[in-house]
Amino acid sequence: MINKFINKNHKRTLVLLHGTGGDENDLIFLGELIDSSANILGIRGNIVENGMNRFFKRKAPGILDEENIREEAHNLQNFLVEFSKEHDLNIKEFVTLGFSNGANILASLLYHYGNIFKANILLHPMRPFKEFTLVNQSGNLIYITSGLNDKITPINESEKLRILFEEKSAIVNLKTYNFGHQLSEIEIRDLVNWYKKIAIKN
Numbered sequence: 001m002i003n004k005f006i007n008k009n010h011k012r013t014l015v016l017l018h019g020t021g022g023d024e025n026d027l028i029f030l031g032e033l034i035d036s037s038a039n040i041l042g043i044r045g046n047i048v049e050n051g052m053n054r055f056f057k058r059k060a061p062g063i064l065d066e067e068n069i070r071e072e073a074h075n076l077q078n079f080l081v082e083f084s085k086e087h088d089l090n091i092k093e094f095v096t097l098g099f100s101n102g103a104n105i106l107a108s109l110l111y112h113y114g115n116i117f118k119a120n121i122l123l124h125p126m127r128p129f130k131e132f133t134l135v136n137q138s139g140n141l142i143y144i145t146s147g148l149n150d151k152i153t154p155i156n157e158s159e160k161l162r163i164l165f166e167e168k169s170a171i172v173n174l175k176t177y178n179f180g181h182q183l184s185e186i187e188i189r190d191l192v193n194w195y196k197k198i199a200i201k202n
Helices: 028-034 066-086 101-113 155-167 185-199
Strands: 003-006 013-017 039-043 047-049 052-054 058-060 094-099 119-123 141-147 171-177
Touching: 013 028, 013 101, 028 039, 028 094, 028 185, 039 066, 066 101, 094 101, 101 119, 119 185, 141 155, 141 185, 155 171, 171 185
Parallel strands: 013 039, 013 094, 094 119, 119 141, 141 171
Antiparallel strands: 003 039, 047 052
16 A cells, blocks of 8 residues: 655554545644654555545445445555564554544454554544444554534444444543534644553553
């Protein structure tokens, strides 16, 4: 997968997954804000729709192609495993972060693989599948944000995700903000605090 890797020779790596229309550079600024000492890996989605990069196909606006999102989740996981081996990185020290479309592919990956990374941040996600039995998530650290006025990924989708992950024993923190489908300053500040106090505690 097309990517940008900033190697700081740190044990921890932030994996950044952009929203629709973004690329491997979009969330680098956020990675630096979260942890300026960690390695940073920005990844570009494999799909191009109407000239915009995405991590999976849609059948229509708001209707995900579930077969494709499953396939691309496996592709992403395989890429991360191979990348970690190639660069001598510990995949268990990866902290993954996805926004919108990137959060949805990350949710799909977690549905299939469970607790494989150090922590996971899903910003404005929706459920990748309407009917799906998640694998065990025991101990999986998951941070979810949503917007009360988000017209693209409604708040009830984030709440349903929280419930699904918790039912499989994940440790979930869901934060809701009075904004739409964008990252707010307070949202970023809160996730940085969670990262420092919870995600990398051990």
